[in-house]
Amino acid sequence: MLVTALAASLLVVAPEAEAATIAWQPCPDQPAAECGTVSVPLDWSDPRGPRTDLAVSRVRATDPARRIGVVFVDAGGPGGSAAEFARAPYLSADVRARFDVVGFDQLGTNNSSAIRCSDELMARNPGDDPADEAAFAALAAHNVAVRDDCRARHPVFDHVDTARSARDLEAVRKALGEKRISFYGISYGTLLGQQYAELFGSRVRAMVLDGVIDHSAELPRLLLDRARAVEEAFGVFVAWCADNATCALHGQDVRAAWEHALVKADEIGWGRENLIVSAYYDLRGGDWDGLASLIADVGGARLAFEPNYDSLRYAVVCQDFALRFADFAEYRASREAELRASPTLRGTFLGHQEAATCIGFTDRPANPPHRLDVDQAPPLLVLTSRYDVATPYRWAQTVHRQAKGSHLVTFDGPGHGVYHANACTRTAADSYLLATAPARDVTC
Structure with a gap:
């Protein structure tokens, strides 16, 4: 009984004082x-x-x-x-x-x-997968403009x-x-x-x-670990679909159906980028039935992420991680490695988006990885x-x-x-x- 009483006394942590x-x-x-x-x-x-x-x-x-x-x-x-x-x-x-x-x-x-950055400015994003040095420079200038405007609007930004x-x-x-x-x-x-x-x-x-x-995790691993995880999860989804009659794609070549869905998303004006985002969130949530239905019947809308995440990427993620590309050549090499690691979903949506947000940042992150x-x-x-x-x-x-x-x-x-x-x-x-x-x- 003494041991039990002692254990109970250690278990309960009393407040230091009233929360005055x-x-x-x-x-x-x-x-x-x-x-x-x-x-x-x-x-x-x-x-x-x-x-x-x-x-x-x-x-x-x-x-x-x-x-x-x-x-x-x-x-x-x-x-x-x-x-x-x-x-x-x-x-x-x-x-x-x-x-x-x-x-x-x-x-x-x-x-x-x-923190809520300018929707108007953020909407001018020239694209987060620059194909050449000019596009890379345009994205860098855009990110810096959004960051500087947001910093001016919000004293807490830094x-x-x-x-x-x-x-x-x-x-x-x-x-x-x-x-x-x-x-x-x-x-x-x-x-x-x-x-x-x-x-x-x-x-x-x-x-x-x-x-x-x-x-x-430094920049290469931050991207590649996520890319490999996406590809592995999609492979497990394919195997699940083959084994489960409830899957909307059961009995089909799931990877071929996915490629067809990407083309169809472009044809109907929704765009393959939105399909990839929706598929990513189904994988993220473990909703394999939802992913199968999405591929079988292309459509719907992008799922919302956490409130004001789009703004906080600039202020938080870019300061918590060393997401800094020295130049377009480094970015291109990183992107090619990402696509090799995850060819099905064309990389890792979330990891790539976060890294692309910080293109143009040259300062040392306030809270560097360790x-x-x-x-x-x-x-x-x-x-x-x-x-x-x-x-x-x-x-x-x-x-x-x-x-x-x-x-x-x-x-x-x-x-x-x-x-x-x-x-x-x-x-x-x-x-x-x-x-x-x-x-x-x-x-x-």
Whole structure:
């Protein structure tokens, strides 16, 4: 009984003090949740300088007598609203019973001084696959013009890289009065978690990284890992279609049908680029039925990405990664390698789009790529799918190796963000967060 009582005392993390610095109010659209703001420096290198507010949301634990602490959540993007995500019942009822669920809009998103670049300027993009030096120069000039105009519109523009957001997360922790936090992040939200664990590892109680960004990836690998993942996932889709009578292309040559669909998309005026984008998102979501139907009956519209992602690529992605091409020759060699790695979908839509956004940038990124160093943090839980096209399986394996003592949970299927993929993935994450069972490497 003494051991049990001691374990229970270690499990529950009490707040340091009341969160007096956050004036909580019922959220206008969801009164059961609480909304507030936290004031932070605009520039963390000048803590006494101008300040800005971060929007924060909290949903209190439904079983307060057994409350463990807080779990911060972030659904990624960049551009998604973590404050809104915190108010959604995404995590299991068991987790929500034991934790206050908290999220904050990273600076530059939603209600934290959202960055929105000029739609008119962005619409003048001359094309993100330049065929010659003149087209490369035109794209570089376009990107710089969008960036400079956006910077002039938004004073926060140069202060939104993910390392900065990790410092903001620490400010919110302090405002809550919590000694330690748990964290669940998806996709780009996993980079926020990793960087927080690097800077403030002793403040981490537990951390689940679902669909993992590898911040050590330099330009060639950032593109080629994603391109190879897209090609591999399409191959698995082809095999699935051959084995499943429910597939709209069952019994057909799926690759030939895909090539025909590309031609048809051009013929009907939709354009193969839009077809490739839609196919990519079906692969990303693990929606193989949807992908088969898309190819069989070409049409529809492009799926929307995270809110204001198109603007934040310039301010966040180009500062978190070294996406810098010295000249057209380097770009062309990279593009040819990308196409060799993924001939079916003509490369990696997301990876190529992000790299092309940064053409023309010559400055050193504010938050350059590096190996993960989380020696001061407890063991992390890395959650991934085997055929993730947005954050490839190789990235999860790399983060797992770099984060000593971490555990890798692999969903043996497609999809991006797999907490809800099946009972196995959800149980692995929940038991780790709740500390009801030892974490271990497992394939689900």
